[in-house]
Amino acid sequence: MSPSDIQRPRFHFTPQRNWINDPNGLIWVDGVWHLFFQYNPLGNDWGNMSWGHAVSPDLVNWRELDVAIRFDAEAAIFSGSVVNDLRNSSGLGSKDAPPLVAAYTSAYATGKQAQSLAVSTDAGLTWRKYAGNPVLDRNSSAFRDPKVFRYGGEAGWWVLVSVEADDEEAHIFTSANLIDWTPSDRVAFPDKEQLLWECPDLFPLRHGGREVWVLVMSVNEKSRGRGSATRYLLGDFDGRKFTPLPGAGWEMLDHGRDFYAAATFNDAPEGRRIIIGWMSNWQYAGAFPSPTWRGSMTLPRELTLVEREGRLLVAQRVVSEAAKLERAAERVDLAGADLSAGVELDAGESYRLSLSLALGADAKLQIALAAAGQFATLVSYDATLGQLTLDRTCSGPDSIHPRFPSTSTAQPLASTTELQLDLYVDTTSVELFAADGNVAITDCIAPAPRPRKVRIRMTEGNATVVAGELVPIGDAAKPA
Numbered sequence: 085m086s087p088s089d090i091q092r093p094r095f096h097f098t099p100q101r102n103w104i105n106d107p108n109g110l111i112w113v114d115g116v117w118h119l120f121f122q123y124n125p126l127g128n129d130w131g132n133m134s135w136g137h138a139v140s141p142d143l144v145n146w147r148e149l150d151v152a153i154r155f156d157a158e159a160a161i162f163s164g165s166v167v168n169d170l171r172n173s174s175g176l177g178s179k180d181a182p183p184l185v186a187a188y189t190s191a192y193a194t195g196k197q198a199q200s201l202a203v204s205t206d207a208g209l210t211w212r213k214y215a216g217n218p219v220l221d222r223n224s225s226a227f228r229d230p231k232v233f234r235y236g237g238e239a240g241w242w243v244l245v246s247v248e249a250d251d252e253e254a255h256i257f258t259s260a261n262l263i264d265w266t267p268s269d270r271v272a273f274p275d276k277e278q279l280l281w282e283c284p285d286l287f288p289l290r291h292g293g294r295e296v297w298v299l300v301m302s303v304n305e306k307s308r309g310r311g312s313a314t315r316y317l318l319g320d321f322d323g324r325k326f327t328p329l330p331g332a333g334w335e336m337l338d339h340g341r342d343f344y345a346a347a348t349f350n351d352a353p354e355g356r357r358i359i360i361g362w363m364s365n366w367q368y369a370g371a372f373p374s375p376t377w378r379g380s381m382t383l384p385r386e387l388t389l390v391e392r393e394g395r396l397l398v399a400q401r402v403v404s405e406a407a408k409l410e411r412a413a414e415r416v417d418l419a420g421a422d423l424s425a426g427v428e429l430d431a432g433e434s435y436r437l438s439l440s441l442a443l444g445a446d447a448k449l450q451i452a453l454a455a456a457g458q459f460a461t462l463v464s465y466d467a468t469l470g471q472l473t474l475d476r477t478c479s480g481p482d483s484i485h486p487r488f489p490s491t492s493t494a495q496p497l498a499s500t501t502e503l504q505l506d507l508y509v510d511t512t513s514v515e516l517f518a519a520d521g522n523v524a525i526t527d528c529i530a531p532a533p534r535p536r537k538v539r540i541r542m543t544e545g546n547a548t549v550v551a552g553e554l555v556p557i558g559d560a561a562k563p564a
């Protein structure tokens with residue numbers, strides 16, 4: 085392993101070399117999951133933005149391919165999406181070889197940002213920029229991140245959602261051919277928050293017999309507060325207008341610091357809605373130590389709608405395919421473990437830790453992950469408050485950046501004395517899911533010295549481990 089690979093996550097997507105940020109163009113085509121991403125082909129800092137490309141048969145083993153859409157002197161290639169133009173509505177392919185069409189933002193050297201297209205007629209391997217670019221231009225310097233999808237099936241039309249990032253506005257357009265776009269709605273609120281709105285997504289989820297639409301928005305406080313985060317708003321969508329559900333407001337999709345620019349796959353089979361985020365934060369993304377590559381994606385997560393205390397919420401779970409990489413023979417069973425005495429495990433660096441606990445009303449639980457000497461990442465649960473916290477203030481000797489050390493707290497759980505936790509730890513990251521995915525916290529952590537242990541104990545009160553296991557997770561296929 086080269087020095088730069090020592091801290092490489094084992095089961096998360098990372099590029100072979102160079103910088104990545106947002107996932108782009110997520111789509112399933114004929115059995116292949118495509119992940120494009122913001123990529124600097126020339127270095128491991130942000131710049132020369134292009135679309136990198138990786139493919140997977142199963143959402144967990146990724147193979148990195150050549151750069152798909154490359155920057156040029158005129159414009160960088162910012163974030164966007166890909167659709168499968170099966171009926172060749174754009175005329176950019178043919179009936180026999182329908183095109184994949186990428187909608188991305190041309191970030192022009194002049195400072196203008198407008199939406200452009202690129203076309204592939206070889207199932208995504210090679211791309212050419214459309215000669216008539218840009219196809220959607222508001223003469224703006226912050227008009228970006230088009231998410232395109234099909235509404236209403238064959239009889240329907242194309243929808244594009246993008247943002248005026250500085251104005252905190254989402255703009256919705258419709259088109260019959262992906263080239264000519266008509267404005268159909270603008271989503272904005274009177275109280276501006278001095279944020280950037282970026283990378284919108286819009287999709288339906290079903291709950292019982294009901295279809296509810298989810299508007300996902302990445303919001304960036306830049307150098308203030310907690311930096312980058314992803315929110316969602318539930319509503320109705322009629323193919324043209326998005327109307328928030330009565331009483332609905334923005335909810336956090338993830339309560340951690342490192343889940344940004346999240347996007348869902350177009351055309352996932354069986355009606356699945358699968359999301360991937362960039363596992364970083366603009367406040368310190370460039371400071372994370374990585375000599376030859378920088379940046380990682382979160383695990384793919386499947387989204388569902390759940391009802392909690394009469395309210396609809398989006399829940400998320402790591403896709404079941406992730407279990408393929410688990411090393412079941414090395415599984416440690418934790419059922420019945422005595423947490424009052426405390427449990428210490430030699431966990432390695434990449435594993436899933438799942439616990440299902442029945443806690444006393446005044447119980448306090450602490451899990452020290454990646455514990456080595458004075459360093460640890462602490463997950464705590466306080467049953468009196470129903471509150472989960474992820475504390476990385478002392479995760480490793482390198483504090484990374486002044487804005488990096490932090491504590492993330494999730495909304496209180498509905499049931500305070502029953503706790504179900506799934507933690508995915510992968511070298512320098514923790515993804516925590518609780519209460520059937522009602523709560524997620526995703527944080528990068530500073531590399532701790534080796535060896536790294538897991539310690540689970542009650543700091544107050546007691547708890548029974550109804551079920552529990554620690555399962556090491558092996559390497560996903562190498563990125564190239």
Ligand code: FRU
Nearest residue numbers: 106122133162163282283345
């Ligand atoms: C979000 C973002 C997008 C933009 C891209 C540029 O992380 O700022 O708005 O398209 O990154 O790399």
